[in-house]
Amino acid sequence: MTTNPRPRRQISLSVAASFLCLAALAPAASVRAASEQEMLEIIHGLERRVEQLETREEDERVQAESEPIAREGEPENYQTGGSWADRVRISGSANTGWYGGEAHAVIPQDSFQVWDARFFVDAELGRDVKLGETTLVRDIGFHFEWDLVRLGKLENRIGELYTDFQGLGGEDWVNVQVGRFQIPVGENYLRFAQGYHDNPFIYNTVGGPWWWDEGLRVYGREGKVGWVASVSDGQTQFNFDPSTDKQFTLKLFADPTPWLHVSASGLRSGPMGSSSSPAMGALWLGESWARAIGASTTIPTFVDGVSVPDGPNRLKDSWLAGGDVILHFPDLARIWLGGGWYGIDSTGASRYDRDLYYWIAEVVLEGAAAAPVLAPFYLGLRADGLGTYDSGEGYLLDSRQNATLGFNAKSLQAYSMVLGWRMTDGVTLRAEYSFRDVDVVNGVTGTIQDDAGDQGLYGIEIGVDF
DSSP states (O other): OOSSOOOOOOOOHHHHHHHHHHHHHHHHHHOTTOOHHHHHHHHHHHHHHHHHHHHHHHHHHHHHHHOTTTTTTSOOOOOOSSSHHHHEEEEEEEEEEEEEEOTTSSSOSOEEEEEEEEEEEEEEEEEEEEETTEEEEEEEEEEEEEEEEETTEEEEEEEEEEEEEEEETTOTTOEEEEEEEEOOOTTGGGGSGGGGGGOSSSSOOSSOEEOEEEEEEEEEEETTEEEEEEEEOOBSSTTOOOSSOOEEEEEEEEEEETTEEEEEEEEEEOOBOOSSSOOEEEEEETBEEEEOTTTTOOSOEEETTEEEOOOOSOEEEEEEEEEEEEEEETTTEEEEEEEEEEEEEESSOGGGOEEEEEEEEEEEEEGGGTOGGGTTEEEEEEEEEEEOOBTTBOBOOBGGGTTTTTTOEEEEEEEEEEEEEEEETTEEEEEEEEEEEEEEOTTOOHHHHHHTSOOOEEEEEEEEEO
């Protein structure tokens, strides 16, 4: 599974036309006695053939633009043959600009920043691995992501890193990736790693599922239906798994029409954390993840209006169920609706269990719908949220608020608007304002209540990719 578009065969009309003309001239020269009427019929036939080729090329272009998500489940198209330079591709993306926020926002001050930077290496390692006459693997590839900067902070760490075994047993619909990858739940994770530059907004959703984990991911596609499944360590930390229980995911998706994409996802993780190490689940919802209540904060936790002690380090398990619908009409609009439930069970009393809900409603309107001259521009509107939506039980809904709100946020909701200009294929200028509303649980102190206000974010940036 990859967020990269799979290259399509392109038809060169000039070459096609030249070939057809030569093919026509050869018999014309050998039968000089052909009438002028016959020659005109040949010319008209060539013109009709060129028109057919042009129409087919345009249809393929429109289909490629109308199915950006439908290509999920198709194997990466690695380069084969030639020198190492022909078999290795280096790519990347970077976002820089001016970013800021209101008094209690997660961006404390207005400043120029490098907001995101990541680089990728893709390599073809071999093909047609056989045992006798039996094909074991059709292609073997390698993918590496260098997560250099994220959310304005220098990370300098590994993002994705996996070996990709495509076409197991010679079957195109069975492919396996082994290593570290984005957890395949929902549609939000496709806007990270190599898909980061496709995000029309500056700021990410506040509750969409994502994050990396080490394990095994299996994927495939047959016609209009595809699937992605994984088994992984189930911990946020890199190469860390104190429990033998693993995290399992399954995502099923379909593209019944060129403009409609639907998917359903599920996740189950086993025990997390240990007696000495607080739980940190692998799946993130925005900037939050499954963790022990009270961990990594000195802010008291309030449940049903009273302060309670921190919960146990270990979590028993977690479960997720979610679904997404995407409607995409080229040169008009793209609409994304998604949501789900994430249940976290503690090994302690039930007051330390949590049910989180996330939802996303987004529309991106293309300037071409208004006038051809506005084709490079787009307007994006999004409302999304994450929370317990329970006044008696809260959670740390954004890890950057551990020192101000702790586990006392009932809900975090964002209402965003972005205006973008695709200056070239690899350069986009955009400006965004995101109004963020945080509600806290009953019984919190006045200081916690004050810190929940004035959360808005704004920014203007240049995003590049190559």
